[in-house]
Amino acid sequence: MPKITMREAISQALWEEMERDERVFILGEEVGVWGGTYAVTKGFYDHFGEKRVRDTPIAEAVIVGAAIGAALTGLRPVAELMTINFAFAAMDHIVNEAAKLRYMFGGQFTIPLVLRAPGGGGRQLGATHSQTPDVIFAHFPGLKVVAPGTPEDAKGMLKSAIRSDDPVLFIEHATLYQVRGEVPDGEYTTALDQARVQRPGRDVTIVTYSKMLEISLKAADQLEKDGIQAEIVDLRCLRPLDMEPVLASFKKTNRAVIVEEGWQSFGIGAEVSARIYEQAFDYVDAPIRRVAQKEVPLPYNRTLEQMALPQVEDVIQAVKEVL
Amino acid sequence: MEKSDYLEMYYQMVLIRRLEERAAELYQQGKIGGFLHLYIGQEAVSTGLISARKPQDRLITAYRDHGVALNAGIPARAVMAELLGKATGTSKGKGGSMHMADVEKNYWGGHAVVGAHLPIATGLALGDQYQGKDGVTICMFGDGATNIGFFHEALNLSKVWNLPILWVCENNQYGMGTSVDRASAVIEIRQKAQGYDIPNERVNGMDVIEVRMAAEKHLEYVRSGNGPFFLEAVTYRYRGHSMGDPERYRQKDEVEKWQEEDPISIYRRYLLKDKIVRATQLDDLEMKVEAEVQNAVEFAESSPEPAAEELFTNIYAD
Numbered sequence: 001m002p003k004i005t006m007r008e009a010i011s012q013a014l015w016e017e018m019e020r021d022e023r024v025f026i027l028g029e030e031v032g033v034w035g036g037t038y039a040v041t042k043g044f045y046d047h048f049g050e051k052r053v054r055d056t057p058i059a060e061a062v063i064v065g066a067a068i069g070a071a072l073t074g075l076r077p078v079a080e081l082m083t084i085n086f087a088f089a090a091m092d093h094i095v096n097e098a099a100k101l102r103y104m105f106g107g108q109f110t111i112p113l114v115l116r117a118p119g120g121g122g123r124q125l126g127a128t129h130s131q132t133p134d135v136i137f138a139h140f141p142g143l144k145v146v147a148p149g150t151p152e153d154a155k156g157m158l159k160s161a162i163r164s165d166d167p168v169l170f171i172e173h174a175t176l177y178q179v180r181g182e183v184p185d186g187e188y189t190t191a192l193d194q195a196r197v198q199r200p201g202r203d204v205t206i207v208t209y210s211k212m213l214e215i216s217l218k219a220a221d222q223l224e225k226d227g228i229q230a231e232i233v234d235l236r237c238l239r240p241l242d243m244e245p246v247l248a249s250f251k252k253t254n255r256a257v258i259v260e261e262g263w264q265s266f267g268i269g270a271e272v273s274a275r276i277y278e279q280a281f282d283y284v285d286a287p288i289r290r291v292a293q294k295e296v297p298l299p300y301n302r303t304l305e306q307m308a309l310p311q312v313e314d315v316i317q318a319v320k321e322v323l
Numbered sequence: 324m325e326k327s328d329y330l331e332m333y334y335q336m337v338l339i340r341r342l343e344e345r346a347a348e349l350y351q352q353g354k355i356g357g358f359l360h361l362y363i364g365q366e367a368v369s370t371g372l373i374s375a376r377k378p379q380d381r382l383i384t385a386y387r388d389h390g391v392a393l394n395a396g397i398p399a400r401a402v403m404a405e406l407l408g409k410a411t412g413t414s415k416g417k418g419g420s421m422h423m424a425d426v427e428k429n430y431w432g433g434h435a436v437v438g439a440h441l442p443i444a445t446g447l448a449l450g451d452q453y454q455g456k457d458g459v460t461i462c463m464f465g466d467g468a469t470n471i472g473f474f475h476e477a478l479n480l481s482k483v484w485n486l487p488i489l490w491v492c493e494n495n496q497y498g499m500g501t502s503v504d505r506a507s508a509v510i511e512i513r514q515k516a517q518g519y520d521i522p523n524e525r526v527n528g529m530d531v532i533e534v535r536m537a538a539e540k541h542l543e544y545v546r547s548g549n550g551p552f553f554l555e556a557v558t559y560r561y562r563g564h565s566m567g568d569p570e571r572y573r574q575k576d577e578v579e580k581w582q583e584e585d586p587i588s589i590y591r592r593y594l595l596k597d598k599i600v601r602a603t604q605l606d607d608l609e610m611k612v613e614a615e616v617q618n619a620v621e622f623a624e625s626s627p628e629p630a631a632e633e634l635f636t637n638i639y640a641d
Contacts, residue, residue, distance in 0.1 A: 025453070051453065057483065062442040062476035069446015072431065075453060077446075092439050092473075104422045105432060106415030107637035142638055165640035 001182040009151035009183055010116075010172065011040050013158035014078065016187075018048055021076060024162055027054040028063055028080030028116075037082055038118060038177055060090035064115065068098050068167075071113040076162060084119035084171060085131050098167040099142030114161045118172040120211050120261060121309050127297035130305070132262035134210075135271075137169050138238035145238040146192055147171035149213030151181035153236055156190025164192060173211040173261075195242040197249065201231035204319050205249040207272050208259040209235040212291075212310060216259050219315035230319060238268065246272065247280050254285035255322040259315055264292035289318040329599050330608060332374050332531055336366040336587050337612045339390040342399055345616050346389070346406055350566050354624075355406045359420050362390035364561035367586035368493050369394045371534025372461065372556075375542055379458035381429050381447045383440050385465060386421035387493075387560075388433040395430035397423065399619040409626035416629045417637070429458075437498075438468040441477035441490075448486040459545045463491045467498020469512050478519045478551070485550040489541055490516065492553070493528065495560040500572035516553030528556030529586045532593065559584070 004012070018024045025048075026032075026041060032055040035042035045053045056063050060081060067079035081087050087094060094115065101109045121130035138145040144166055148154040154172070161168040198213060199220055208216045213234050220230040231249045235241065250256050256276060258269035269290030276288060294308040343361045350359045362369070365387070373382065373394040384391045392402050397413055405412025405423055413423045414433075424432035431447060434440035444462035451458040468474055469492060481488050492512045496503055504510055513523040522544075526537045534556055541552040559581040563570050594600050 054484075057476070057479060059476040059480065061473050062445060062480045065439070065442020065473070065477065066446035066449055066480065069443040069448070070450045070453070071446070072443070073447055073450025073454070075450050092436055093442060096436055097434075097439060097443060101432075102640065103637045104414060104418045105424045106413070106417050108414070108424055108426045109431075110640050112640075144639070 001184055003180050003182050004151055005177060006151045006154055006172070006179050006181070007038065007040055007177040009155035010158055011042070013155045013162070014041065015044070017159055017162040018052065023074065024076045024078065025052040025054065026078050026080065027056055027067060029056055029058055029082045031055060031080050036080070038174065041080070060086050061093055064090040064093035065097070067113050067115070068093060068101070068111060071111045072109055076112045078114040078116060078162060081115060081117040083129060083174070084117035084133060085129050087115070087117055087137070094137065094143070094169070095140045099140045103142060110165050111167045112165045113167040114158070114170055115168070116170045116172065118174045120173040120175055121293070121298045121305060122175050124300055124302055124305060126300045130298040132293065134171050134238055135262055135267050142167070143239060144168040144192055145171065146236060147210040147238060148236055149176070149210045149234055151179070152183045153190055153196070155183055156188050157192060157236070160189045160192050163189070168192065171210065176211055176214070179214065193237055193240045193242055195233055195235045195237065195245045197231060197245055198234045199230070199232040201229035201253070203229045203253055203255070204231070204322060205246065205253045205256040206230050206232045206259060206315065206319070207235065207246055207256060208232065209238070210261065212259045212261050215310060215312055216315055218312045219319065222312065222316055223319055228319065228323065235268070241271070243275050243279065246276065250276055250280050251283045254283050256288045257291060257315065257318045257322060258288065259291045259310060261310060262293055263295055264290055265295060267292055286322040289322050291315055291318050326600065328374065329594060330604060332370050332535070333590060333594065333605060334608045334612065335370050335394055336531065336590065337609055338399060338615065339366045339370070339393055340587060341612050341616045342393065342402065342619065343389060345620055346403070347562070347566065349406070349620070355420070356408065357419050358386070358565045359406070360387040360565050361560070361562040362387050364581065364586070365493060365495055365528065365558045366390055367531035367534055367590065368528045368556045368558050369463065371531040372463070372491060372538045375535050375538035376461060378429065379456060380542065381431055381451070381458055381460040383431040383444050383447065383460065384433065384463040385437065385440065385468065386433065386435045387465070388421065388423050391463065392423040392430065392433070395425065396428045397425050397430065399615050400622040403619040403623040404626050407623045407626070408628070409623055410629045410633070411622070411626040415633060417633070438464065438471040438473035440464070441468065441473050444488060445477050445480050445486055448481070448488045449484065452487055457546055458487065459542050460488045461491060462488055463493060465498065466492060466494040466496070466503050466507065466512055469515055470498070470506055478516065478521060481551040482519045482521055487545050488551040489538070489545050490521070490551060490553045492555045493558055494555055495558050497560065497564070497572065499564045500568070502572065511555070513553055513555040521551050521553045523553035523555065525555040525557065528558030529584045529589060531586060531590050
């Protein structure tokens with residue numbers, strides 16, 4: 001299997017779907033002539049032309065709004081938000097329009113829309129450009145929210161998102177673009193509603209996704225040296241949330257640590273641990289622990305920023321506390 | 324225009340008026356819930372406008388949408404059933420007063436967040452432009468919507484991308500209870516279009532013929548690939564913003580002054596003065612409206628509630 005970067009995986013998915021279906025087009029800030037601020041759409045403008053690779057003004061509400069409208073007419077827009085932090089400027093269109101139009105009009109409307117949005121901290125971009133607000137969007141029925149952590153999943157899930165007839169928020173992590181991983185040869189798609197065990201183990205269940213998958217895998221490597229076998233369940237999808245692999249793992253290990261990059265309060269860890277307590281209470285051998293971002297706006301200073309973000313050591317410590 | 328066109332427009336204006344009067348009564352009886360934004364007084368705008376559209380022209384509006392729904396061709400019974408939240412309503416009882424649509428009629432709603440449908444309208448127009456179709460997207464909104472960012476993002480993009488959109492501002496003088504001069508930097512809303520280099524015109528929105536003539540002209544301008552056009556129709560809402568509006572922001576004599584400019588009366592006088600139709604024909608139409616409204620109310624009241632399982636349908640397509 002070829003080994004490619006996350007950036008290449010996402011780019012390949014877009015390219016293949018645009019070649020496959022004339023209705024697919026890209027719009028967003030600097031997606032065209034510039035080639036994408038994270039270079040994901042480099043070369044697209046020259047190949048597909050300005051009709052299908054559309055530079056927009058810096059105006060997020062109309063980027064998402066126009067994408068919704070175009071989707072209503074049967075096109076399959078992929079709108080890129082330069083970062084997920086700018087999604088707040090389009091919040092109404094994401095949560096009040098994309099997520100609700102189908103329901104509100106009794107099923108008359110179909111919105112085959114993909115919103116791509118890179119996010120995450122760790123690049124010294126300051127508090128407004130470093131957030132991991134994924135859970136906010138996962139709160140709303142009507143949206144699908146996915147956040148793959150490997151090139152294989154990113155490619156397969158983006159292709160599925162483009163083919164989906166529903167609005168999908170596809171969250172990328174800006175520090176994962178250079179990460180390499182194996183992807184299958186040829187055509188494949190990956191489901192938008194399934195968690196996946198990324199590493200098997202018997203002693204403790206680590207539930208995580210996106211960038212924190214990388215952190216959790218590193219922690220698991222170190223724990224192994226101490227004879228601790230951690231099983232890592234990658235959620236991949238936040239809405240719908242697939243609890244089956246989480247519960248299956250937990251019923252085996254009876255202990256869980258949930259690792260997320262966003263803030264702990266009202267977060268993924270709160271949701272997943274509540275569901276474990278609700279659905280597998282008899283299997284609980286230790287209080288479930290959560291690892292998350294410190295409850296501060298992320299600072300610019302590198303040392304301070306890293307102090308606020310979850311680290312490998314935090315995961316190791318949490319695992320040792322539940323054992 | 325054929326004689327039947329004149330009569331049809333009269334019929335639609337009276338239908339909007341009578342249906343909404345009945346809706347207000349049903350609201351007072353507790354049979355309609357939530358908000359109810361009546362279009363009474365503004366009938367000439369949507370009637371004139373929509374009478375000029377072609378089937379390929381998409382239509383989208385804000386929450387004061389019952390009149391637009393009727394003009395778009397949704398049967399009165401389906402409008403009334405939606406108001407009563409019944410399974411037979413335009414949106415199966417899930418949308419209510421503010422969310423009526425019929426994709427078959429190229430009518431894309433009924434949108435409740437002020438200004439939020441303008442960016443969506445740019446996408447509808449982009450869809451036609453992208454697919455090489457000659458439809459024009461007609462996007463209606465109130466004066467109040469022109470002060471929010473969505474309006475400016477949408478107008479700007481429509482010009483930058485040369486989109487086939489007819490923007491139609493229904494300037495009914497008030498955004499809820501705040502008059503235009505207290506909320507907008509310019510009183511003639513069309514001046515805002517000027518800022519985006521979008522050609523524009525201001526018409527008397529109480530005169531259905533004037534609105535129709537303007538719509539015909541500007542729809543063809545947009546259809547010919549010239550990009551967006553901005554039409555401002557000056558009109559007046561006779562009723563409160565929604566039901567239960569204490570109307571402290573205006574004097575009774577102001578409303579009465581505008582009622583002397585009633586769009587239905589103006590049109591009736593015009594039709595009779597120019598001997599386009601006979602008075603008895605109009606009287607017959609009014610009788611027909613009464614029957615249709617009565618039929619719509621009976622249909623809505625006797626329609627079933629949505630089934631409990633409908634709670635969980637239509638969330639996703641896949």
